[in-house]
Each structure stands twice: as C-alpha cells, then as structure tokens.
Amino acid sequence: MEKNTIYVSxxxxxxxxxxxxxxxxxxxxxxxxxxxTESGRSMRNLGFGFVTFVSADSxxxxxxxxxxxxITICEETRKLNVKLADDSKKCHGRGxxx
Numbered sequence: 001m002e003k004n005t006i007y008v009s010x011x012x013x014x015x016x017x018x019x020x021x022x023x024x025x026x027x028x029x030x031x032x033x034x035x036x037t038e039s040g041r042s043m044r045n046l047g048f049g050f051v052t053f054v055s056a057d058s059x060x061x062x063x064x065x066x067x068x069x070x071i072t073i074c075e076e077t078r079k080l081n082v083k084l085a086d087d088s089k090k091c092h093g094r095g096x097x098x
Contacts, residue, residue: 003056003059003060003084003085004031004052004053004054004055004056004058004059005050005051005052005053005059005084005085006024006050006051006053006059006062006063006082006083006084006085007048007049007050007082007083007084007085007086008020008048008049008050008051008066008080008081008082009047009048009080009081010047010048010078010079010080010081011035011045011047011048011049011078011080012071012072012073012074012076012077012078013044013045013047013074013076014073014074014076015035015045015049015073016035017033017034017035019073020033020035020049020051021033021051023066023071024051024053024062024066027053027058027059027061027062027065027066028053028054028055028057028058028059028061028062029053029054029055029058030051030052030053030054031052031053031054032050032051032052033049033050033051033052034049034050035048035049036048036049050085059084060084062082063082063083063084066080066082067080067081067082067083068080068081068082069082
C-alpha cells in the first residue's frame, strides 16, 4: 500500500486547515488535510491532524524534514511530531471528519 498520508501531533490549539496546508505544501502537492475537533460548542482541535499528499515521496520528505520542527500559531509555539499515518488506525474522531 502506498503511504501518502502523514499523521501530525502536538498541534497548536488555534491552528487552521489553511495554516496546516501552508506548513506542509513545500513538501509537495496536497490532496487533503484534516484536523479532528471536539464535539460540542468549543470545536477545539484534538491536537493532531492528517495531511494526504498526491505522492508517497512527498509524505516521506515531510516526515524527514518536518518532524521536530517548531511552529508558532497565535503566539503558541509547538514542536511537531510527524510520522507516516497508519491507515488501520485512522479514525473519524468526535465531531471531525477523520
């Protein structure tokens, strides 16, 4: 199975899908992004997300380069944990589309 989806954890609370695309677009063409959110009024993200690239090479490059990278969103700095996603464990989260 081709591995073109990455799992990213330790996301800032206020990161948007547009921010997510901007961070990972230098590694290749992105097919889809998803950041699961809590259900209810807050719709706060769960601290992780997925990026699906068009090619597996792009996903591999993103893991090699972005893992451990620090990002700052709305004055919150976090060090990203990036790895290839395990399709067997991909879930829909609560309220999210994953």
